[in-house]
Amino acid sequence: MGKDKYENEELLKYGFPEDIWFHVDKLSSAHVYLRLPSGSIDLAGANKAEAKQRLLDAIASVPEEILMEMAQLTKENSIEGCKAAQCDIVYTPFLNLKKEDHMEVGQVGFKEESFRTLIKHVSKDKDTVKRLEKTRVEKPVDLAKEKEERDNEERARRRKIIEERKKADKEETKRHLEEKELKSYAALQNLEKTSNIGVSKTGSIEECRQLEDDFM
Numbered sequence: 001m002g003k004d005k006y007e008n009e010e011l012l013k014y015g016f017p018e019d020i021w022f023h024v025d026k027l028s029s030a031h032v033y034l035r036l037p038s039g040s041i042d043l044a045g046a047n048k049a050e051a052k053q054r055l056l057d058a059i060a061s062v063p064e065e066i067l068m069e070m071a072q073l074t075k076e077n078s079i080e081g082c083k084a085a086q087c088d089i090v091y092t093p094f095l096n097l098k099k100e101d102h103m104e105v106g107q108v109g110f111k112e113e114s115f116r117t118l119i120k121h122v123s124k125d126k127d128t129v130k131r132l133e134k135t136r137v138e139k140p141v142d143l144a145k146e147k148e149e150r151d152n153e154e155r156a157r158r159r160k161i162i163e164e165r166k167k168a169d170k171e172e173t174k175r176h177l178e179e180k181e182l183k184s185y186a187a188l189q190n191l192e193k194t195s196n197i198g199v200s201k202t203g204s205i206e207e208c209r210q211l212e213d214d215f216m
Contacts, residue, residue: 001032001077005106012099012108014143016150017041019094020062022074024087025118029078031106033094034062034070038150039157041093055093055115067091071119072128082124089119 002008008031015021015033018041022032041058043051071089074081081087096115097108110116 001030001073002106003030005104008106010143012097012106014147015094015097016147017043017095018058020059020070020091021094021097022070022089022091024074024078024081025090027078027080027084027087029074029081031108032070032074032077034066034091036061038153041095043095044158052112052115055095058093059091059115059117067119068125069128069132071122072125073132075122075124076129086121086123089122090116091119092116 002011011031011033016035018036018038020034020036022034023029036058040061041054043054046054070091074089075087076082078087092110092115096111098111099108103109
C-alpha cells in the first residue's frame, strides 16, 4: 500500500502480474494491493481471449472475506473515503492498469473497463479495521529489487516447465519408435512363419524341387 501519490507511483512501476489493485472509486485514496501466489496469473502463450479468461479466473479465485477486508483497508486509507458513510471500492488485476505519459504522479487508467469490479456501498466495519490494524507491518522495501527477484524466479520456473515438457516429448517420441519397431519385428516374424508353411525342417533338394514345381 502506498502512503502517498509518490509511493503509489513506485508501486505502479514495480507491481507484480499477480497483484490485484484496489482503490476508492472516484475519490483519492491509497493504492492497496493484494498479492496472489507466484505464477497464479500466467499469461505466457495465451491469446487475447485466453488471457482475459485467466485474469477473470484469478479475480474469481479471491475469497469474498478477503475482498471485504481489502475494501475496508482501502476505505480506511482514503482521506475522503474514510469520512464518507459509504463509498464504492474498485478493484482490477494489476495487468489491467494503464499508465500514460500525460497522467499525473500516482494517476492511473485501465486498459479494459470490463475488468473493473465494484464493491458497492462499503460502510466502515470497525471490528475488521481494528483487527487488520493489529497485523500492520511497516518496513522499508526495495521495490525494484523485489521485482527483479520475482522476475528471476518466474524465468527459472518457466525454464523448468519447458525442460520438463521437452523431456516428456522426448520420452514420448522414444516410446512411439519402440512400439513401431516392435510392430515391425512382429510383422516380420509372422511373415517368416507364413513363408515356411509346408517346408520340412530337412530342406532336402527333392523338397526344394517339389516347392518349385508347386510354384510353377
